[in-house]
Amino acid sequence: MVGKILKRLYIILMFLFLYAPIIVLIIFSFNESKSRGTWSGFTLKWYIELFRDAEVLKALYYTVIIALSASIISTIIGTFAAIGIYDMCGINKKIVLNLNYLPVINPDIVTAVSLMTLFRFLRLEFGFVTMLLSHITFCIPYVILSVLPKLQQMNKHLAEAAMDLGATPMYAMKKVVIPEIIPGIITGALMAFTLSIDDFVISFFNKGAGITNLSITIFSMARRGINPVINALSTLMFTGLLILLLVINKRSTKNLNKEVKLYEK
Amino acid sequence: MKMKWTSYPYLLWIIIFILVPLVLVLLYAITATEEHISNLEFTLDNFNRFLDPKYFDVLWVSVKLALQSTVMTLILGYPIAILIAKEKPSKRNILISLFIIPMWMNFLLRTYAWLTLLGKNGIINFIISQLGFGPLDLLYNDGAVLLGMVYNFLPFMILPIYSVLVKIDNSLMESAEDLGANKFQVFTKITLPLSIPGIITGITMVFMPAVSTFVISRLLGGGQYMLIGNLVEQQFLWVGDWHFGSAISIIMMIFILLTMAITAKFDTQKKGSRGLW
Amino acid sequence: MKSNMKTLLLMSLVFIIGFSITGCNDKPTLNVYNWGDYIDTDLITEFEDEFGVSVNYDKFATNEDMYVSIAKGGTSYDVAFPSDYMIERMIEEDLLVKINKDNIPNMKYIDNKFLNLSFDPNNDYSVPYMWGTFGIIYNKAMVDDAVDSWDILWDQKYKGQILMLDSQRDSIGVALKKLGYSMNTENIDELQEAKEELVKQKPLVYAYVGDEVKELMVGEEAALAVVWSGDAVTMINENKNLEYVIPKEGTNIWFDNMVIPKNAKNKELAEEFINFLNRPEIAARNTEYIGYSTPNTAAKELLPKEVINDKVAYPSDEELENTEVFLDLKDMLKVYDELWLEIKSHR
Numbered sequence: 001m002v003g004k005i006l007k008r009l010y011i012i013l014m015f016l017f018l019y020a021p022i023i024v025l026i027i028f029s030f031n032e033s034k035s036r037g038t039w040s041g042f043t044l045k046w047y048i049e050l051f052r053d054a055e056v057l058k059a060l061y062y063t064v065i066i067a068l069s070a071s072i073i074s075t076i077i078g079t080f081a082a083i084g085i086y087d088m089c090g091i092n093k094k095i096v097l098n099l100n101y102l103p104v105i106n107p108d109i110v111t112a113v114s115l116m117t118l119f120r121f122l123r124l125e126f127g128f129v130t131m132l133l134s135h136i137t138f139c140i141p142y143v144i145l146s147v148l149p150k151l152q153q154m155n156k157h158l159a160e161a162a163m164d165l166g167a168t169p170m171y172a173m174k175k176v177v178i179p180e181i182i183p184g185i186i187t188g189a190l191m192a193f194t195l196s197i198d199d200f201v202i203s204f205f206n207k208g209a210g211i212t213n214l215s216i217t218i219f220s221m222a223r224r225g226i227n228p229v230i231n232a233l234s235t236l237m238f239t240g241l242l243i244l245l246l247v248i249n250k251r252s253t254k255n256l257n258k259e260v261k262l263y264e265k
Numbered sequence: 266m267k268m269k270w271t272s273y274p275y276l277l278w279i280i281i282f283i284l285v286p287l288v289l290v291l292l293y294a295i296t297a298t299e300e301h302i303s304n305l306e307f308t309l310d311n312f313n314r315f316l317d318p319k320y321f322d323v324l325w326v327s328v329k330l331a332l333q334s335t336v337m338t339l340i341l342g343y344p345i346a347i348l349i350a351k352e353k354p355s356k357r358n359i360l361i362s363l364f365i366i367p368m369w370m371n372f373l374l375r376t377y378a379w380l381t382l383l384g385k386n387g388i389i390n391f392i393i394s395q396l397g398f399g400p401l402d403l404l405y406n407d408g409a410v411l412l413g414m415v416y417n418f419l420p421f422m423i424l425p426i427y428s429v430l431v432k433i434d435n436s437l438m439e440s441a442e443d444l445g446a447n448k449f450q451v452f453t454k455i456t457l458p459l460s461i462p463g464i465i466t467g468i469t470m471v472f473m474p475a476v477s478t479f480v481i482s483r484l485l486g487g488g489q490y491m492l493i494g495n496l497v498e499q500q501f502l503w504v505g506d507w508h509f510g511s512a513i514s515i516i517m518m519i520f521i522l523l524t525m526a527i528t529a530k531f532d533t534q535k536k537g538s539r540g541l542w
Numbered sequence: 543m544k545s546n547m548k549t550l551l552l553m554s555l556v557f558i559i560g561f562s563i564t565g566c567n568d569k570p571t572l573n574v575y576n577w578g579d580y581i582d583t584d585l586i587t588e589f590e591d592e593f594g595v596s597v598n599y600d601k602f603a604t605n606e607d608m609y610v611s612i613a614k615g616g617t618s619y620d621v622a623f624p625s626d627y628m629i630e631r632m633i634e635e636d637l638l639v640k641i642n643k644d645n646i647p648n649m650k651y652i653d654n655k656f657l658n659l660s661f662d663p664n665n666d667y668s669v670p671y672m673w674g675t676f677g678i679i680y681n682k683a684m685v686d687d688a689v690d691s692w693d694i695l696w697d698q699k700y701k702g703q704i705l706m707l708d709s710q711r712d713s714i715g716v717a718l719k720k721l722g723y724s725m726n727t728e729n730i731d732e733l734q735e736a737k738e739e740l741v742k743q744k745p746l747v748y749a750y751v752g753d754e755v756k757e758l759m760v761g762e763e764a765a766l767a768v769v770w771s772g773d774a775v776t777m778i779n780e781n782k783n784l785e786y787v788i789p790k791e792g793t794n795i796w797f798d799n800m801v802i803p804k805n806a807k808n809k810e811l812a813e814e815f816i817n818f819l820n821r822p823e824i825a826a827r828n829t830e831y832i833g834y835s836t837p838n839t840a841a842k843e844l845l846p847k848e849v850i851n852d853k854v855a856y857p858s859d860e861e862l863e864n865t866e867v868f869l870d871l872k873d874m875l876k877v878y879d880e881l882w883l884e885i886k887s888h889r
Contacts, residue, residue, distance in 0.1 A: 007348050010345070011348055015363065018364065021378030021382055021416070022370065022375075022378060025378050028381065034761075038391070077275050081274070081276075083271050083272070084268055084269050084270065084271040087268040087269045087272075088269055088272070096276065100279070105473070105525055106518060106521070107476075107477030107494075107517060107518070108477065109479065110477075110514045113501050113510065114286035114287050114289065115282065115286055117293060118285060127617070133282065136278075137278070137282040140278065144275075200373055200480065201479075209617045209618065209619060210573060210598025214371065215373050218371065222484055223483075223484070223752060224578060224579070224752075224753040224754050224756075225753070225757025226381055226761075231381075234371075237374070238370055245362075319884050319887060322887060323887050386761055386763055405748055487748065487749025488708040488752075489750055489886065490886075491883065496883075496887075499883070503606050504610070505606075505609065505610035505613060506879075
């Protein structure tokens with residue numbers, strides 16, 4: 001009995017540790033005064049200020065647009081690459097897979113500075129293009145890593161059978177392979193999207209004049225000290241995230257229920 | 266089916282954006298100035314420079330802090346993984362996703378959150394002073410940086426251990442108990458050995474970002490922390506000595522790859538080689 | 543599942559196109575590179591409206607990081623705001639272009655005191671923006687000793703309550719001045735001594751900070767800090783317990799000027815912007831907003847009396863007697879870099 005209470009207590013304490021900072025941020029985004037310790041009345045002014053803050057809005061715009069483009073491009077390149085890699089064999093496959101792992105295991109900062117030297121070497125102007133290229137570079141490996149297992153699960157003879165029956169390779173791919181691996185592609189795309197949204201280090205080294213993302217803006221704001229506008233921003237991002245998760249969760253349980261019903265029939 | 270060609274665009278991408286940049290970094294690391302790169306005048310000065318005690322200290326401090334945070338996350342995270350894994354499936358899914366949700370929040374915001382809590386007039390000190398104690402120095406020291414690392418990386422430790430633990434067949438433990446093993450023996454003889462792969466994944470997932478971070482040390486360390494990540498950042502963005510900065514990056518990369526290789530060895534010793542290295 | 547994927551793709555495409563239409567315009571852009579909190583951002587909007595252009599406004603934290611991003615190329619800024627010694631270095635390294643003074647008629651308002659200084663003898667490359675000193679700001683409620691010397695920053699009593707600047711020239715300069723040496727010394731022994739002083743001081747220091755110093759001092763999180771004079775004005779306005787002093791050993795006097803980097807894409811517009819910021823009423827508003835001291839005489843006349851009489855922003859000539867301007871260190875810079883790293887990594 002005592003053991004059970006202790007276990008509960010431990011889990012609750014850990015939740016407190018993980019959530020207390022976030023909850024405090026949320027509460028203090030409604031605090032009238034700028035000070036961090038004391039509560040001096042309810043206000044929404046930091047939210048209003050947030051939506052007037054051109055810097056934050058611009059950063060949000062670039063974050064979303066880069067995340068969308070990077071995830072779409074890396075999903076396309078990554079999916080095709082995975083199909084090709086799946087078809088390789090022996091030492092070639094091993095080399096490509098290991099190279100693919102490099103950006104995953106390399107520290108962010110090393111990837112960041114190596115891309116920075118590349119762009120300087122190519123005399124590229126730092127800005128939107130360099131940021132997008134670097135995001136695609138670190139996103140593709142994750143897409144491949146989530147598509148490959150699905151390919152391995154797929155029945156190898158499926159596509160061959162289709163082609164025996166007269167399908168062109170492209171047609172077989174479209175009608176047979178892609179539908180089989182679509183869950184992996186979606187996971188990969190989502191992963192690429194969240195990685196891109198969240199990235200700081202690689203963007204920080206490859207940003208250019210007037211191009212930033214939310215992480216960089218938060219970093220520079222945090223370096224200037226406590227700012228309730230950041231609290232408001234975190235509250236919005238956190239609630240947005242929660243709603244998204246709830247929606248996804250609800251949908252997947254609905255689908256699950258449907259499947260269960262079908263099964264029962 | 267001949268589909269190899271579909272990977273060619275990516276192979277080209279790998280060459281341009283992964284291989285060439287690393288070669289460039291290596292070129293910078295073994296030259297003194299940019300003219301020397303085109304003249305192919307190589308030197309090992311940048312690596313020799315790193316052997317100076319002051320730089321070695323930087324590496325040592327980073328490794329020490331990263332190790333400390335890895336051990337802390339393991340001590341805090343392992344019991345959580347066990348406790349959750351033992352719950353009923355419906356309940357444990359909710360519990361584990363509650364641990365994942367904070368991870369979805371922007372990592373800078375999570376770090377920033379501690380800035381508001383730990384300040385001299387922050388909430389924790391406010392509570393302490395209400396209890397009648399003087400304000401404590403919580404921010405801009407070892408403790409704050411360590412806390413920031415543990416807070417940010419704890420889920421990385423819990424998740425892999427948990428996912429290994431849930432796969433362990435419960436009947437294994439039950440039969441051990443039937444055969445007279447006590448709880449402690451069940452833990453040391455069954456749970457712990459079977460969870461080793463999870464622990465190793467957890468350790469690498471915490472240690473690697475911890476050893477190369479420059480953000481946590483910058484925000485919570487008050488500019489007094491020179492970790493290896495900060496050193497690279499400083500050389501590239503503040504001093505402008507890309508040659509030395511590249512040398513440090515190379516050293517960091519080799520260090521990480523070696524750590525990976527060693528841990529992968531540990532992981533695959535019993536199961537045969539399925540790892541990468 | 544598949545139709546889902548298609549609609550998702552379609553939606554995101556529409557999103558991207560929509561975004562790029564709103565985000566993209568053919569207006570000429572001006573890339574400005576300035577210190578954090580160093581301009582009234584309303585003025586940027588006004589400039590955009592008046593000239594029908596769009597301004598990208600980026601910030602840097604120290605002269606050194608500004609220098610690296612301009613020297614390494616890759617980003618082309620049209621206007622930057624370096625300080626004296628950095629301007630000297632940038633001219634030396636051929637990173638700046640000569641300014642066409644015909645395009646900047648408002649330069650006539652600049653006080654002669656701030657023109658033709660040694661770092662840019664004919665003002666061929668730079669137009670004065672702001673000037674000031676650095677000194678100690680302290681909280682009267684938390685410090686009961688008289689503050690008149692750099693020594694107080696080494697006083698055990700204030701352990702954990704001292705903030706230093708996270709900028710190598712300034713922090714090493716403080717230690718050099720404390721020891722009675724020149725802030726531009728090239729004597730290795732003197733520099734080593736200064737380093738030892740800073741290492742000795744490190745346990746007492748709460749943090750090495752940049753712009754967050756304002757928040758920390760106003761919020762009474764620390765008792766003493768080394769700050770630039772203009773920031774001191776802002777802080778004192780927000781917390782009346784604060785006071786600024788120039789220590790008796792002397793300090794640094796600095797000049798931040800506007801320059802046009804060599805790789806600027808829009809030189810005429812950059813000159814237009816520099817001229818705009820020197821309009822008396824604009825310069826006055828800007829000065830009042832950021833708290834620093836203006837070299838623009840016509841703007842100074844438009845400022846309220848209490849601003850001009852503020853000894854923090856406009857110290858008397860006697861107070862400035864003991865000040866030094868930073869000079870470019872040339873080859874000694876590497877030594878400074880190393881020393882600063884030793885200080886920062888010491889534990």
